[in-house]
Amino acid sequence: MTIGILTCISIPTTAFADIHGEYPSGEILSFGSDLSDSQEAQLRKYFKAPDNIEAIYVDSKMALKQFGLDEKELANFTGGWYSSAYVKLLQKENGVTVNSSNLTLVTNDMLANALITSGILNAEVTASAPFEVTGESALAGILAGAENIMGGELSTSNKKAAQEEIDVSLDLAEEIGDTEASAIINEVKTAVIKDKPSNEEEIKEIIEKVEKKYDVDISATIQNNMVTLMSNINDLDLDYSKLKDTLDKSASKFKDEMEALGKELKDSGFFDKLFSWISEFFSSLFN
Template sequence: MKKISFITKVLVSLLSLTIITTVFLGIPVYADSFKVVTLGANLSESEKNEMLLYFQVTKNDANVLEITSKEEYEALGNVATASQLGNKAISCSYIEPTSNGGLNITTNNLTWVTEGMIKNALITAGVENATVVASAPFKVSGTAALTGILKGFENSSGGEKIDENKKTAANEEIVVTGDLGDEIGQADATNLINEIKKNIIKDSPSSDKELTTIVNESIDKYDYDLSTEDIANIKSVMSKINDLDLDYSSLKDDLNNVSNELKDKISSEDVSGFFSKLGRFFSGIFDSLSSFFS
């Protein structure tokens, strides 16, 4: 009887020690699952339940977190504009780290954040294998989902912290890509950023001059008419990515997959751009002839 009483006391002591350690040392407690769902804090309860149904999870089999507008500004405020962030957190995300299979990204009802942008950012953040779904109950930009995805990885089973420099670079990369997308199209912007990043990681430029050469060669290859500010923003984020010292051999498959997934979209847009330039060429000739005869 005394032996049983002693064991009981030991178990109670261990349980108490666990609770104290968790509360006072701030060690996070996770759901017994790799799955994490982030919900925009400004959604109604019915909309939150709608999103859980969309992600096919319940609060019992996933770690469900809320993302606030304040968290969006903390994560993206230094690189995104107030109009891009808005004042409400709406979009949501589903995150499931996997042991293989690469990055599988799906988006729904997001008007600004794209699958390619998310995949590129996760590569920069050092995430190699995962299933990610970003969505909303109605059309929104997607910045809350974006904020939630990186937070979700940190709160998945194991709760591994993502390096702050990687998070900063990943967030800036998405905003730079999105801004470029407003000018040259999201597929072209994602492809351009991915190609420059691939060359930066592979070549590891040792000077600003070498980095600038890599950036300019890719821009010239596609004949993009970018502003000085656009190029400066690209160089800024690429400099941060270069400082991360990422391993090209472990990332090249994901980087190549981004290019392959965009190939058809880029090709069709290139054809459209060709005919647009051809039209401007003949229009210029016509204007010249008209001026000559007049």
């Protein structure tokens, strides 16, 4: 009788993207709350979104909620709320693509990387503002829009790591360039999610290996920040098998971007490749 009762009980569930990357498809507009009516109309025209599409408005209160921040941390979001986005959540195996205009600091790749960390694995995002802005507040609106489509909230820990990832990416970009920074963050993150290092020293070894591959010099300060970021991502216990396709699509995109810049990556040695192949072979047997 107990089994029968439990079977008949309807338990509401929410498909959380940070667990399986599974969520309903849909689209939404996310506008900065400081936009004037004419600026909003300008952006609606730029996004070419349907007239009847739902819209949300992002302000400081929403950003605090998104990243689990304290009010005193609002100082990190300056200049008003103007960054806006047209967010589409897609079916599986599309990956994450971001296109933007008037964002002068945060790049498309940084936003795409951060969305993957947050748990959004298949999406198409167009971000913009009525004039040039840094774009540091753009992530809050994109995530809020995604959650509205899903009908549930992503993990705050994932979202905080995503925002931290953008901050570290910006610092790294100042040293080695935008494309290189995003490519390295993606590659290190992929290795951390896949290999699940047991301590920060192992994370540092992964960073140094990727640093050598890209033939760049990362300062000790930035490297330490990367270790902290990747340690936090490691603590999220993300399932590599669920993220692999999306991460691979990003890696392929970064490879093309590096080649377009005329930069050839240093290939790993023969024994590194052999060891990697053997590890993957026995891992597949075990699985």
